[in-house]
Amino acid sequence: MTAPTKTTVEQHGEIAILRFEGDIMSASEEAVLGAYERVGVGTRKLLLDFSRVPYLNSSGIALVIRLLIAASKASQRTVCFGLSAHFEKVFRILGLARYTSLHVDEVAARAAAG
């Protein structure tokens, strides 16, 4: 019925990339927040890849918010990419674009992360 979320964590020096795959909803806490706990200690920039996420509901977005809060407390910059046009609109409606940047693809996200 729902596609369970899988998350791959890639570490490239001070950049960590969390690649989500599947729906993000209330049952995705381990896949979102658990994956964040696996990023390296020296991580300064966090890229969140939503390109394989077909569906997020508000409970799933709440998990993303909790991840952004944790990253902010750790002084890590977060950059999102790969959201569908609809979910990018939803993120903007909710005001999330003030706390993370939203990009079409990984190339743009990496450029923005610097």
Next chain:
Amino acid sequence: MCDHPVIAELSLPSRLGFEKVAMSTAASVAGLMGFSNDRVDDLKTAVAEACINAMEHGNQFQERLAVAVTLTMGRQSLEVTIEDHGTGVNWRPATPDMGLKMGGAESARGMGLFLIQTLVDEVEFVCGDSRSHARLVIYLNGKESGPA
């Protein structure tokens, strides 16, 4: 579409995941009526959030309690009602304050009703003693086309 409203009905168990059945059905119907892809996406998210609210808050996730979804196709509008066995919401959906959420002063959750209100042209939450429903409407030409 035709002179009389065309109605489709679904009955869903109160189990997370089944909101996607309502989403898919609403998307198919909206597509048949000629709604643009972005309006279909808006409706899908609003219907999913309304179904999840009905399952969680209305039916307390008791699977034997059904969430009834009715889609009514008018000439210029698509109305979706989502009914549960609860007493409903009697407050106006608050605009989430992302600053408060990021600061930890407000729960990260609590955005569903706001999204519903924002993504459809009309929304109404009707409370009852034993059943309540949310009524969502989108118009083919936006809000200005008025009721069908």
